[in-house]
Amino acid sequence: MERKLAAIVAGDIVGYTRLMSEDESSTYAALRAAFSELINPLVKKHGGRTFKTTGDGFLATFPSVNEALDAAIEIQNGFVERPFSLRVGINLGDVIEDNGDMFGDGVNVASRLEAMAAPASIFVSEAVVRSADRSRSKLFYSIGRRQAKNIAEPLAVYAVRLEREPAPGRGWLRRMVLRRGAALPVAVGTAGLVVVAAFTQVPALRAIGADLTNGLVHLTGGEPAAGRPAVAVLPFDNMSGEADQAYFADGLTEDIIANLARNPELQVIARNSTFALRGQAEDIRRIGERLGAGYVVEGSARRAGDQLRVVAQLIDARSGAHLWSRTYDRRVEDVFALQTDLTAEIVSHLVSYVRQSEVSNAAERPTENLQAYDLVLKARDRYKHGSNDAESLMAARALLHRALELDPGYAAARANLGMTYIVDFLQNVSGRATRTDVETGLSEARQAVRLDSNLAVGYQVLSFGLSAAGDYAGAMQAAGRAVELNPNDPDSLMALAKAQVRFGSYDEAVRNAERARRLHPMAPEYYTYVYGQALYAAGRLDEADRVLRECLIRAPREADCLLIHTAVLTQRGDVQGARRAMAQLTQVEPQFSLATERANRRFGNSPLMDEFLSQLAEARAPDVTSGVRQRHFRPYL
Structure with missing residues (x-):
C-alpha cells in the first residue's frame, strides 16, 4: 500500500437507469460509446488513469489538479453532443493506493462533490481552487458550504464555469424526453419545492437545489452555468378575509423567495420587484416579460385559527401554461414538523441521485x-x-x-x-x-x-x-x-459591490452591481447609483454617463447620482456641465462638502479617491458644509 496526494475526478451519468428502462439497447450502446470515444481517451490524454468504473460512473486519478480540470472540462464539453448529462466532482487529497485501486478521504470527497453537482456541471473542493494555476482563478465561483454524508465538517464547494455552444444532441435528448412525457415529474417537483419553502425560513432547498435546477434547465433548454432559469414569486394572496392577516401571506412569500435564492444555479427575482406588481391584473406573460422571468409562482394563503390552507401553482411565463398546482391543508402548529414529510414527497418526483442525508438536512427548524x-x-x-x-x-x-x-x-x-x-x-x-x-x-x-x-x-x-x-x-x-x-440576494450583491469599489476591485463591482439590477428590475435609484459609481471607478465613463443620466431623468434630485455624475462630467472634460450638476447637488444637499467626502472615503484609500476629490473641486464643490444634514443623503455608503 502507498499513501500519496492525488487529484481525483469522480464522474456519473445522470438519468441512465431511467433511459435504460425506456430503450435498453440504444442507451447501453450510447453509454459504451461515451466511455470508449470520449471519457477513456481524454483521461489518458491528460495523463490520468481510470481506477474504478461503476457501470455509468467512473473514478480517475491525475498527476496534477490542472490536468484533472482540463480533462473534466473537455469531457463535459464532449457530452453536449451526447444523449446523456454528466456530473463531475474533483478533489485534491490524500489517498491510499493498493493493487491499482484507491481509497481514503481524497476519493470520498470527490465522490461527495460529484453527488452534489448539477447535471452538466463540475463541482470542486477548496483544495482544487487553491492548487490550480493563478491564470484559472476566474474559472471558479463559490457555491457555499454544504454538508456531505459521513464527512464531519461542511465542504466549501466551488463550481467550474463552462462555456459551450448549443449542440444538436441536447435538442435530440429534450425531444426524446418530452415525447415520453418526462417533463411532468420535473414540473411537479419544481412547484412542490416552492410549497415547502412557504413553510420554513431555513434553507430547505439547499439539499435539492441542483435537482430543481436540472428540472428547470430541461424545461428551458438552457445550461445551468450559462443560462440559469429565472423564477419570480408573486406575493401570495391573503384569503383569510381579514386585512390584519396579510402579513402572514407576505411572510410566506418572502420565505419562498429567500429559500429559492440560495440556489446559485437559479436567478430569483427580488422581493421588492415582484411585490411592486401586487394587485395588477396583467397577463402572466407580460409579468414575466417585465420581470425578466421564464417562470412565475403564484398562490394564496388562508389562515383561520389553527388551520392553514396554502395553494401554489407554477406557470410558464412565456406561454402562460399552468405546469402544476396543488392545495395543502395543514394545522398551523404542524408547519415545521411536516417539513420532512413534504420534502420526501417532493424528492420522490426528482431524479434519483438526491441523497437521504441531504433530505434530512432540509428538516432543520x-x-x-x-x-x-x-x-x-x-x-x-x-x-x-x-x-x-x-x-x-x-x-x-x-x-x-x-x-x-x-x-x-x-x-x-x-x-x-x-x-x-x-x-x-x-x-x-x-x-x-x-x-x-x-x-x-x-x-x-x-x-x-x-x-x-x-x-x-x-x-x-x-x-x-x-x-x-x-x-x-x-x-x-x-x-x-x-x-x-x-447568491441571488440583490441587497447583499450591492453591499459587496460598494465594498469592492472602496477597495479597488472595480471590474468585480461592476459585475455584482449588474447582477443585482437584473435580479431587481424595479430597484430603487440607489441601485443605479451604485452601478454608475462602479462604472466610473472602472473607467467606463460613457456607460457611467448613460446610466447616471437615466437615474436623473427618473429622479432629478437623487443626490448620489448627481455626485458621481459630477465627477464623470469633469473627467470627460465637460466642466460646465459638471458645475451645473454640482450646483444642483448643493441645492438638494446643503450639507455637502469636500470635507465630508474626504472623511467618508467613498473610494477608500485608493489613488482614485484623490482624483475624485480633485474632480469635485474643479466642479466648484464647497470646501465645508453650508447647511444641515438631510435624511436622504447617504455619505456613509
Missing part, C-alpha cells in the same frame, strides 16, 4: 416557537428596509424583542433586530440614534451568525454595521459571505 416566528413575520411586515417611518421602525423593534423573549436562540430574529439599530443610525430614521446603536446592532448580528453560521441575512446586517463602524475590510468580508450563502 428556524425556531421551536411558532409565536416567535409569527412575531418576526409581523416585524418584517411593519418595517421595510429603506423606509424613513420612525414609528414603524420602533414597532418592528418591539416585536423582535418579544420574539427573542420567547426564543433567545432565534438567529433570524436577532439579525432583523440588529438591522433596526444600524439602519436607524445610518439613515437617521428616529433622529436619536448614536454610535452606541451601531454597537448594539453589531452585537445582535454577531450573535445571529454564531447561532446560525449559514444565515445570509446575518452577514448582510454585519456588513452594514461594520461599514457604519468604519471597518471596511470587515464589511467587505461579511458581504462576501452573505453573497456566498445567498
